Amino acid sequence: MTSADRLAITVAGLAFQNPIVLASGTAGYGVELANVVDLEGVGGLTTKAVSVEPRAGNDSPRVAELDEGMINSVGLANPGVERVKSAYVPWLASHLTRTRKLVNVVGNAAEDYAQVVAELDACARSAGDAAIDAYELNVSCPNVKAGGMEFSADPESLRTVIRLARAQTRRPLFVKLSPMLPDIVRTAKVAVDAGADGLTLVNTMPGLAIDVERRRPILGFGSGGVSGPGLLPVGVLATWRVSRAVKVPIIGIGGVSSGSDALQYMMAGASLVGVGTAAMRDPRAPQRIVKELDAWCRRHDVYSLAGIVGTLEWSI
Numbered sequence: 471m472t473s474a475d476r477l478a479i480t481v482a483g484l485a486f487q488n489p490i491v492l493a494s495g496t497a498g499y500g501v502e503l504a505n506v507v508d509l510e511g512v513g514g515l516t517t518k519a520v521s522v523e524p525r526a527g528n529d530s531p532r533v534a535e536l537d538e539g540m541i542n543s544v545g546l547a548n549p550g551v552e553r554v555k556s557a558y559v560p561w562l563a564s565h566l567t568r569t570r571k572l573v574n575v576v577g578n579a580a581e582d583y584a585q586v587v588a589e590l591d592a593c594a595r596s597a598g599d600a601a602i603d604a605y606e607l608n609v610s611c612p613n614v615k616a617g618g619m620e621f622s623a624d625p626e627s628l629r630t631v632i633r634l635a636r637a638q639t640r641r642p643l644f645v646k647l648s649p650m651l652p653d654i655v656r657t658a659k660v661a662v663d664a665g666a667d668g669l670t671l672v673n674t675m676p677g678l679a680i681d682v683e684r685r686r687p688i689l690g691f692g693s694g695g696v697s698g699p700g701l702l703p704v705g706v707l708a709t710w711r712v713s714r715a716v717k718v719p720i721i722g723i724g725g726v727s728s729g730s731d732a733l734q735y736m737m738a739g740a741s742l743v744g745v746g747t748a749a750m751r752d753p754r755a756p757q758r759i760v761k762e763l764d765a766w767c768r769r770h771d772v773y774s775l776a777g778i779v780g781t782l783e784w785s786i
């Protein structure tokens with residue numbers, strides 16, 4: 471039994487070499503990290519958001535360190551789908567062979583999500599089909615004036631976003647939800663009924679960090695999204711609750727910085743685990759987490775990590 475056998479997992483019909491996925495917005499489009507992170511050593515990479523038009527993002531500063539974790543208001547800054555097609559999709563096709571590629575998509579209107587998916591799908595087909603493995607629809611960003619959480623707050627809007635995008639691709643569609651939803655289980659069910667193949671839980675939590683010398687928000691936008699260790703139990707609970715209510719796979723994200731954090735998500739019901747803030751702080755963290763997962767398997771005589779998904783012993 472090799473570590474490759476122990477850690478491999480198939481999710482939404484895609485084989486991942488291990489369950490660790492770089493979280494959207496913290497890994498660029500891959501090329502930016504190529505010399506810093508062993509990208510071929512993780513299970514997957516989720517790109518930064520892609521929108522129809524380029525987005526300048528919010529005023530700086532856009533990121534601030536907290537005692538534990540981080541607050542950001544990047545505002546979904548991205549070069550737009552045309553540039554992503556010409557500069558980044560070909561790079562993903564030719565440089566990442568073992569690692570699955572998920573593209574995060576965002577829009578100001580439901581039609582925008584469908585347009586980005588349609589354009590990227592056509593581009594991926596002409597780049598040899600291996601450029602993109604799945605899409606992640608971000609309907610949960612807290613730091614933008616439009617195109618953020620409103621799509622998941624209203625069931626009808628959420629259905630429309632997913633149905634329109636679904637019609638544009640045969641690749642798996644993950645839908646990323648906010649931990650702030652009043653009833654995340656209900657929203658998750660709406661997403662699955664509308665055609666989501668998987669769910670990503672969770673995005674950042676809205677927060678405000680104040681510079682008390684200036685009596686102003688630290689971030690240029692004002693408020694931002696909180697990520698890092700404090701989000702771990704929030705995301706784990708959301709994963710556990712949703713995984714009991716739906717049958718699709720879950721990518722658990724929020725506050726993961728060790729193998730045991732990742733195991734919490736898996737035991738709660740996640741098949742894949744995202745790492746964001748921890749990787750921004752230490753680019754070697756994702757690879758270390760993979761090693762820690764393997765060590766845990768060896769210590770516990772677990773031959774396939776996939777078997778521990780949803781094995782939390784707790785019923786209420």
Ligand SMILES: Cc1cc2nc3c(=O)[nH]c(=O)nc-3n(C[C@H](O)[C@H](O)[C@H](O)COP(=O)(O)O)c2cc1C
Nearest residue numbers: 493494495519542608673697698724725745746747
């Ligand atoms: C700087 C930064 C940028 C982010 N950008 C995106 C984004 O473009 N799309 C998205 O869905 N999530 C984005 N996120 C949220 C992360 O993907 C992740 O859900 C969140 O940070 C929680 O994980 P963590 O605690 O491991 O960082 C961003 C997070 C950070 C810190």
